[in-house]
Amino acid sequence: MDCGEGMQRQFLSMGLGLNRKTTIAITHLHGDHVIGILGLLQTMALSQRTLPVTIIGPSKLKDWLEFTFETIGIGLTFDLNFIYAKEGIVLNEKEYSIKCIRTVHSTESYGYLFAEKERPGRFYPEKALELGVPEGRKWSILQHGRPVFVRGKKILPSMVMGKKRAGRKIGYSGDTRPAERLVKFYTCSDVLIFDSTFSFKDRRRAEERMHSTSYEAALLAKRARVGMLILTHFSARYRSVLPLLKEARSIFPNTVAAKDGMVLEIPQKE
Ligand SMILES: [Zn+2]
Numbered sequence: 001m002d003c004g005e006g007m008q009r010q011f012l013s014m015g016l017g018l019n020r021k022t023t024i025a026i027t028h029l030h031g032d033h034v035i036g037i038l039g040l041l042q043t044m045a046l047s048q049r050t051l052p053v054t055i056i057g058p059s060k061l062k063d064w065l066e067f068t069f070e071t072i073g074i075g076l077t078f079d080l081n082f083i084y085a086k087e088g089i090v091l092n093e094k095e096y097s098i099k100c101i102r103t104v105h106s107t108e109s110y111g112y113l114f115a116e117k118e119r120p121g122r123f124y125p126e127k128a129l130e131l132g133v134p135e136g137r138k139w140s141i142l143q144h145g146r147p148v149f150v151r152g153k154k155i156l157p158s159m160v161m162g163k164k165r166a167g168r169k170i171g172y173s174g175d176t177r178p179a180e181r182l183v184k185f186y187t188c189s190d191v192l193i194f195d196s197t198f199s200f201k202d203r204r205r206a207e208e209r210m211h212s213t214s215y216e217a218a219l220l221a222k223r224a225r226v227g228m229l230i231l232t233h234f235s236a237r238y239r240s241v242l243p244l245l246k247e248a249r250s251i252f253p254n255t256v257a258a259k260d261g262m263v264l265e266i267p268q269k270e
Contacts, residue, residue, distance in 0.1 A: 001025045001112055001172045001193075007036025008043040014261065018047040023091065025098060026057030027174025028109035029064065038068060045077045052079040056091065056098065058108045059084045085110040096167070101185045103176035106210045111174055113185060116167025119268070120145060120157075127160045166269050171226070175233065177207070178216040186224045190266055193258065194220065196231035199244045214244035218251035232258040 003024065011018075022044075026034050034057075041053065055061065062082045069076070083090050091098040099113040123143050125135070133139065133155055138148040142157045149155070171186040173194045186192050197211035206213045212220075214231050221229035229252050234241050241257045248255040256264075 001114075002027055002033045002174065003036035003040055004032050005035050006039070008039040010260065011040060012043070018044045019049045019051055021051060023054040023056065023098070025112050025172075026055070026061055026085075027103070027111065027172075028105060028107050029058060029060055030107065030175065033174065034061065034064075037065070038074070041065075041076060041080075042074050045075065049078045052081050054081045054083065054091070056083045056100075056112075057085055058110070060108075099185075101181065103174055103182065104179050104210060105175045105177070109174055109176065111176060111182065111185065112172045113189065114170045114172070116169070118167055119165040121162035121164050122270075123161050128155075131155055131159060133160070168266050168268065170266070173212075175211055177210050178212050178220045183220055183224045186220070186226060188225055190227040191230060191264070192221050192224065192226040192228070193230040193232055195233050196244060196248065196257075197233050197235045199238065200247050202235075202237075214248040215251065218248035218255060221252045221255070227254070229255040230258050230264075231255060 003026065024037060026037065044053070065080070068074070085100045087101055089097050089099050094117070096114060096116045099115065100110045101113075103109045103111045120143065123139070125139070128139060128142065132150045133142070133148060138150070141148050142155065142160055145157050147154050147156050169189040171189040171192040173182065173192070175195050175197070176182065194217040195212040196214040196217045197209070198206040198213045200213050200215040203213050203215070206216070211233070217231055218229060229248065231241070231244060231248055234244065234257070238244065245255065245257045
């Protein structure tokens with residue numbers, strides 16, 4: 001989500017493969033969110049990528065990329081599959097979906113919600129054996145959600161499996177003022193990554209520049225009952241982000257400040 005300057009270097013240093021299934025979601029066309037896509041796509045081409053790349057973003061992103069590639073003569077070795085950002089579900093895959101919402105910023109800008117689909121419930125072998133289903137192919141059929149027959153008796157997946165397990169949800173705001181509709185959109189996300197450009201004392205500036213303060217990010221996270229808040233996009237005016245983090249934690253304790261290369265594990269739900 002978003003490609004700041006030097007994105008390809010970060011991408012490589014994190015050990016992310018250049019020829020893997022990739023979807024890039026861009027929130028808006030301000031340099032610090034989009035400039036890095038050029039280097040990333042060019043690096044992918046240099047490594048002879050063949051898989052298409054899906055790009056989600058404002059419609060002008062496509063024009064800008066096509067114009068730039070043509071002007072500076074970057075030839076890609078793979079196709080770009082563009083999806084115009086608009087409110088609602090923009091990408092629906094077997095295992096997850098990506099949803100958009102318009103945010104409140106100085107240009108056309110979108111927030112994203114990455115939502116994993118429900119997973120099947122836990123499989124209980126002892127229940128299967130009790131019902132006379134022998135271990136093997138029939139177990140696998142049940143685990144895939146289809147019934148099996150044992151001596152003429154129909155065994156349903158629900159008889160040997162627990163309830164479906166909810167998928168994980170990750171929200172990403174890009175640049176925005178806080179807004180009521182964003183509270184609703186990000187409700188019950190496991191992780192919310194939110195604009196935290198300014199501190200409380202610079203709240204006027206946050207209003208003018210159409211960003212959020214760490215305090216506002218925390219209020220929104222609390223009202224949306226998210227699991228964890230990650231503050232990001234700090235203004236370069238702050239030597240340390242600690243005061244911003246403290247402000248946010250006074251409202252929403254489970255807050256962390258993002259930093260380059262940070263890795264977080266989000267456990268699956270049982
Ligand atoms: Zn911006």
